[in-house]
Amino acid sequence: MTQTSRFEQFSFWRTSATYRVRVGFNLKGVQPEEHYVNLDAGEQRSEAFLRINPLGAVPALIDREAGQSTIPLTQSVAILEFLEETYSTPAMLPQDEHGRARVRSLATMLAADTHPLITPRVKKYLTTAGNFDEVAWRAWQTHWFGTGLQALEQRLANETGTGTFCHGDTPTMADICLASIIVVMRTFKIEVADIPTVQRIMATCEQLDAFAKADPGRQFGAPKS
Amino acid sequence: MTQTSRFEQFSFWRTSATYRVRVGFNLKGVQPEEHYVNLDAGEQRSEAFLRINPLGAVPALIDREAGQSTIPLTQSVAILEFLEETYSTPAMLPQDEHGRARVRSLATMLAADTHPLITPRVKKYLTTAGNFDEVAWRAWQTHWFGTGLQALEQRLANETGTGTFCHGDTPTMADICLASIIVVMRTFKIEVADIPTVQRIMATCEQLDAFAKADPGRQFGAPKS
Numbered sequence: 001m002t003q004t005s006r007f008e009q010f011s012f013w014r015t016s017a018t019y020r021v022r023v024g025f026n027l028k029g030v031q032p033e034e035h036y037v038n039l040d041a042g043e044q045r046s047e048a049f050l051r052i053n054p055l056g057a058v059p060a061l062i063d064r065e066a067g068q069s070t071i072p073l074t075q076s077v078a079i080l081e082f083l084e085e086t087y088s089t090p091a092m093l094p095q096d097e098h099g100r101a102r103v104r105s106l107a108t109m110l111a112a113d114t115h116p117l118i119t120p121r122v123k124k125y126l127t128t129a130g131n132f133d134e135v136a137w138r139a140w141q142t143h144w145f146g147t148g149l150q151a152l153e154q155r156l157a158n159e160t161g162t163g164t165f166c167h168g169d170t171p172t173m174a175d176i177c178l179a180s181i182i183v184v185m186r187t188f189k190i191e192v193a194d195i196p197t198v199q200r201i202m203a204t205c206e207q208l209d210a211f212a213k214a215d216p217g218r219q220f221g222a223p224k225s
Numbered sequence: 226m227t228q229t230s231r232f233e234q235f236s237f238w239r240t241s242a243t244y245r246v247r248v249g250f251n252l253k254g255v256q257p258e259e260h261y262v263n264l265d266a267g268e269q270r271s272e273a274f275l276r277i278n279p280l281g282a283v284p285a286l287i288d289r290e291a292g293q294s295t296i297p298l299t300q301s302v303a304i305l306e307f308l309e310e311t312y313s314t315p316a317m318l319p320q321d322e323h324g325r326a327r328v329r330s331l332a333t334m335l336a337a338d339t340h341p342l343i344t345p346r347v348k349k350y351l352t353t354a355g356n357f358d359e360v361a362w363r364a365w366q367t368h369w370f371g372t373g374l375q376a377l378e379q380r381l382a383n384e385t386g387t388g389t390f391c392h393g394d395t396p397t398m399a400d401i402c403l404a405s406i407i408v409v410m411r412t413f414k415i416e417v418a419d420i421p422t423v424q425r426i427m428a429t430c431e432q433l434d435a436f437a438k439a440d441p442g443r444q445f446g447a448p449k450s
Contacts, residue, residue: 054383055376066323071384077337078329085322097310098291104303112302112337117347125368130355143350151280158279159296 007032008062010052010072012039013219014187016115016180017076018059022219023176024080026210028087032061036220039120076180077111080173092173102159103167106152106174110181114148118184138190145185146192152178156197164204171205179205183216232257233287235277235297237264238444239412241340241405242301243284247444248401249305251435253312257286261445264345301405302336305398317398327384328392331377331399335406339373343409363415370410371417377403381422389429396430404430408441 009025009032011018025032037043037058044056053060053072060072061079073079084092093100116122118141126132126140156162166174182202185192205211216222234250234257236243250257262268262283269281278285278297285297286304298304309317318325341347343366351357351365381387391399407427410417430436441447 054379063323071327071380071386073323073326073330075330075333075337078326078333081329082322082326085325097307098288098298100310101298101303101307102296104306105298105300108300108303108337112300112333112341116337116341121372122342125365126355129364129368130351130357130361132355136355139354140350143354147346154279161296 004064005031005033006064008035008064009033010035010037010049010060010062011058011219012037013216013222014184015039015058016184017111019183019214019216020076020111020176020180021059021061021079022214023179023210024083024092024173026213027090027092027171027176028083030083030087034220038221077107077173077177080176084173090170092171092176094167094172099161099167102161103172103174106155106166107172107177109152109155110148110174110177113151114144114181115184117144141188142190142192145181145190149181149192149195149198153195153198156201162197165201171208171210175201175205178202179211187216229289230256230258231289233260233289234258235260235262235274235285235287236283236444237262238441238447239409240264240283241409242336244408244439244441245301245336245401245405246284246286246304247439248404248435249308249317249398251438252315252317252396252401253308255308255312259445263446302332302398302402305401309398315395317396317401319392319397324386324392327386328397328399331380331391332397332402334377334380335373335399335402338376339369339406340409342369343413366413367415367417370406370415373406374417374420374423378420378423381426387422390426396433396435400426400430403427404436412441 009021011022011034037049043049044058050056052062053074057074059076059079060074062072073082080092093103123137127137132140156166161167163169165171166178178198179202232255234246236247236259262274268274269283275281277287278299282299284301284304285299287297298307305317318328348362352362357365381391386392388394390396391403403423404427
């Protein structure tokens with residue numbers, strides 16, 4: 001790649017939110033210049049990275065065509081919406097308003113109702129101030145992954161909007177958020193019972209290069225398995 | 226009001242997410258028919274409500290013009306995006322892509338990074354399986370309200386996009402999410418220090434009828450103060 005990429009993406013191999021952005025870029029066929037921020041080594045708190053994102057969080061995305069704007073794009077779902085507005089095809093949201101609302105609702109059940117509860121900062125609080133031992137932390141993870149995915153299963157199995165993917169027969173933001181939860185569950189070796197529709201859709205997603213190439217295990221910095 | 230409203234909205238006076246939808250409707254000048262679901266009395270698990278939303282959660286919004294679609298609109302941010310697409314003025318998102326991305330990012334810091342951590346279901350888990358007493362639960366709430374709002378303050382105080390409101394000089398989804406956190410904090414009598422920009426913007430929001438009329442204390446079912 002000799003041409004300079006429009007985007008600089010700051011990410012970490014294991015982070016669910018950076019996985020979402022990676023799949024979004026892959027689906028759109030756009031290749032950002034990727035920078036690795038080693039969260040395990042605390043690089044998100046380095047002076048160099050805090051100049052890029054003062055909040056010290058990934059994903060952070062620099063758009064070299066942003067003009068005046070000097071702040072990075074942050075928050076994975078906001079970045080996916082930005083990519084959708086910037087590159088209209090292939091669409092990650094349906095064309096009709098009710099379909100779009102359904103996809104955004106499904107995506108939010110995962111990105112907002114489920115994922116924030118099992119992040120590293122929550123683990124840190126619970127295992128220090130909260131007196132959780134490893135068993136209690138694992139029970140907490142299992143509870144919230146289960147709650148989120150079983151609620152999703154109930155919708156996917158019963159709503160007519162469900163197709164090969166969460167909504168219809170092409171991948172949307174809902175599938176990206178679903179897959180982002182499953183890949184993290186695998187990292188933690190946690191299993192959730194009775195989610196056949198979720199599992200079927202995940203298998204379908206992983207047949208697509210856009211998802212397969214985004215897998216945490218295939219990123220720079222991931223441990224060799 | 227003799228005309229039938231297009232929307233039926235199922236909500237509860239204290240719920241942060243239903244507050245967001247209420248402000249959204251007020252800003253757009255659209256009046257839904259509101260139904261009160263008493264979460265304290267467990268009405269969200271009643272047979273009647275589960276026929277409307279099988280997940281038993283509010284907000285749930287029925288669109289009488291939805292045609293084929295029989296499922297309710299759910300998840301507050303997805304509903305706000307739907308209202309924005311259905312009623313374009315006054316806009317709750319800026320016109321430019323980077324502005325839209327910034328507003329969605331700020332909104333997500335509150336609706337996804339902060340709010341899910343202090344919901345009733347999390348309280349239930351922590352005060353039973355988690356062995357939190359009232360003091361530990363209050364410390365948890367204070368920690369996450371503080372973390373979320375101080376991160377927001379850092380952005381609002383330093384980014385040039387901030388105006389009278391979170392982004393520019395008209396209210397956006399970011400302000401709705403900000404206010405939805407502050408009103409819940411007040412219900413719990415929790416205070417966060419060193420957030421002058423957040424407080425200034427909240428005061429500005431509350432000067433608008435759209436926010437003032439949505440206040441939890443002014444809704445059906447709220448205790449008389």
